[in-house]
Amino acid sequence: MKRQGPIILAFAIGMLMLIQFFTPAAFFKEAYNTILDWKQVVLGFTFILGTWSLIRYHYIKINRKRENWQYSYVTLAGLAITVLAALIWKTAEGPYPWLFNNVQVPMQSTMFSLLAFFVASASYRAFRARTFHATLLLIAGALVMLGRVPIGSYLSGSIFGVKISLVAISDWVLNVPNAAAKRGIMIGVGLGMTATAIKIILGIEQTYLGKTD
Amino acid sequence: MLLTTAFMLLSLTTHLPCAVTPALIEVNDTPNDWGNSLTVRWKPPLPPDSIIRYEVWRAHHGVSPVEITTFTDSSSFAEVMTHAGWVRAGMNRANDTLFVDSHLSKDTSYVYRLATYAPKMIILSNQSQPLRPERQYLDRSHTNILIATILFIAAVVTFVERARRGASLFIRRIAGLEAIEEAVGRATEMGRPILYVPGLEAMDEVATVAAIDILGQVAKKAGEYGTRLLVPNRDPIVMAVAQQVVRESFSAVGKPHMFRSQDVFYVTFSQFGFAAAVAGLMMREKPATNFFMGRFYAESLVLAETGNATGAIQIAGTDADAQLPFFISACDYTLIGEELYAGSVYLSRQPLLLGALKAQDYAKAIIIGAAIGVVLLYLVRPEIAEMIRKAFG
Structure with a gap:
């Protein structure tokens, strides 16, 4: 029953979600919305689980003096200060929004801005024209990039009387081969998702329950 | 009360601008719903740039009629309508021609009138035919997805069954x-x-x-x-x-x-x-x-x-x-x-899981085949291809 229960539940809820998509019946819509509300409630409780895991992880790290264990004090102190600020001064004003706007947001922005450098290093590696495919990627990438910047619109000319515009080439690369490949991937993804959902609803796939054999 | 309303109506109809044709409204049951809405459509009675907004008014079938079709004052107009038992169902922008009236009862017949607000003038449409919302059990707009889902589930079950019997x-x-x-x-x-x-x-x-x-x-x-x-x-x-x-x-x-x-x-x-x-x-x-x-x-x-x-x-x-x-x-x-x-x-x-994967591959082959077929059809007989596109919309 320990494993049968979740399988039956997954089947029942899965079928409910499937049926509600095909019928306008009020019962199914209400059930769907209620389940979505429950999900939010459950999510709220699971954060207790997450916070406990975080505290435990850093407590063990400090206790066993693992590498850079001192930083765990910063994490735990940050957690405690944020929670206390929200509990004492509430979340609308006081230190809580200040911490969010002046500590968390700048740190997140810093991480996000690192992407520019990572894109540069990844592009360098991807564009090294060592193989036919890499050369093709380099040419396509250069054409698209030039076609997307203001100077690209000035870089046009004619070969054998045929007018060639970098913007038009860039648009063609994006709208024809690129869009075709993306759609191909998305069709595969859609089928894969559906197949996985069916496997879960029918109880064929049970790895998410811990069954691995 | 009736005398007051009659006097007010008379006062409203004075100094009216030149006569205009009221909007033509059509009320239909909203498709693919649980019998709780009706859809009101209309043709604008004036050029769109001379319309400020629309108001859709609803009443139960058998409501007192409002004979006047042109008003000059919005607050008096609203009072007349409310006195006669009409309820403002919603407001629409000047370029809208459709309104979906929700939260209705499937056991009641409703009638509608459309008020077109133009500068210094409110034009009230004729009353629509009474209509009762109908309940649908299947969302027909998802029929194509339903067919594809049933076929796909059938393919998954078939291949899982084949895998269970030991097929390679x-x-x-x-x-x-x-x-x-x-x-x-x-x-x-x-x-x-x-x-x-x-x-x-x-x-x-x-x-x-x-x-x-x-x-x-x-x-x-x-x-x-x-x-x-x-x-x-x-x-x-x-x-x-x-x-x-x-x-x-x-x-x-x-x-x-x-x-x-x-x-x-x-x-x-x-x-x-x-x-x-x-x-x-x-x-x-x-x-x-x-x-x-x-x-x-x-x-x-x-x-x-x-x-x-x-x-x-x-x-x-x-x-x-x-x-x-x-x-x-x-x-x-x-x-x-x-x-x-x-x-x-x-x-x-695992054989059972392999079966589902195989069904996925076949579905993909069918989609690829259909995509190539439709492209070729567009090249050879575009009108038939367009008909198919509309059918599977």
Whole structure:
């Protein structure tokens, strides 16, 4: 029953979600919305689980003096200060929004801005024209990039009387081969998702329950 | 009261501008609903640039008639209508020609009138025919999806049944999945841990389910080789499921003692906070093998490039098409789209799961065939192709 229960539940809820998509019946819509509300409630409780895991992880790290264990004090102190600020001064004003706007947001922005450098290093590696495919990627990438910047619109000319515009080439690369490949991937993804959902609803796939054999 | 209303109506009709044709309104049952709405459509009585807005008025069938069709004062107009038993159902902008009136009862007949607001003038349409909302049990706009879903489920069940009877089902080689054994072996040889990131999404995302399925197989391999497995999580539910899956996988290979709950841990819900923590983990622990499976967003490149800098062998898999180029350029192997969903099946080789995968392949072949067929039809007989497009809309 320990494993049968979740399988039956997954089947029942899965079928409910499937049926509600095909019928306008009020019962199914209400059930769907209620389940979505429950999900939010459950999510709220699971954060207790997450916070406990975080505290435990850093407590063990400090206790066993693992590498850079001192930083765990910063994490735990940050957690405690944020929670206390929200509990004492509430979340609308006081230190809580200040911490969010002046500590968390700048740190997140810093991480996000690192992407520019990572894109540069990844592009360098991807564009090294060592193989036919890499050369093709380099040419396509250069054409698209030039076609997307203001100077690209000035870089046009004619070969054998045929007018060639970098913007038009860039648009063609994006709208024809690129869009075709993306759609191909998305069709595969859609089928894969559906197949996985069916496997879960029918109880064929049970790895998410811990069954691995 | 009646005398007051009559006097007010008379006063309203004085100094009227030239006569205008009232709007033609049509009321129909809203398709694909549970009998709780009607759709009102109309043709504008004036050129759109001379209309300020519309008001849709509703009443039960048998309401007192309002004979006057043109008014000059909005507050008096509203008073007249309300006195006569009409309710303002909604307001629309000047360029609208449709209004869906919801929260109605399927047991009541309704009539409608449309008020067109023009400068210094309100034109009231004729009363619509009484109509009762009807209940539909099937959303006909999803008929094509229903047919495709039934056919697909039938194909899955058929192939699963064939697999159950022992039929041999061929699956093409997927390099990224073939490399898992090698990647786990490498981590064992180097005496370093394996890092497995099951994406950033919650458990209701199918990509996360697929990532957890692959985690089960990777954990089994890690258990067999006796290699430490680190699984940082962004979602607490995913963390709980991942802990259970890793525990069961280690037990399945006879190494339950290898499971340490602090190795499958929660980090933070913040997207870039998570990226920073995992990047830091990679720099400190120097895992020999990194797995990035599931749904990723902008942090994908931060993770993959940091892993690349540490010299780890990296296997990624995602259905997020925008992140695929980043993984392809920074990882050794990348599972593209559907390959992520095939991962667990490919590794476990369970006949029942293989059946579902085979059905997926056939469905894809049918879609490819249909796409080629429609393209050819557009070239040869575009009118028939257009008819098909409209039918499957």
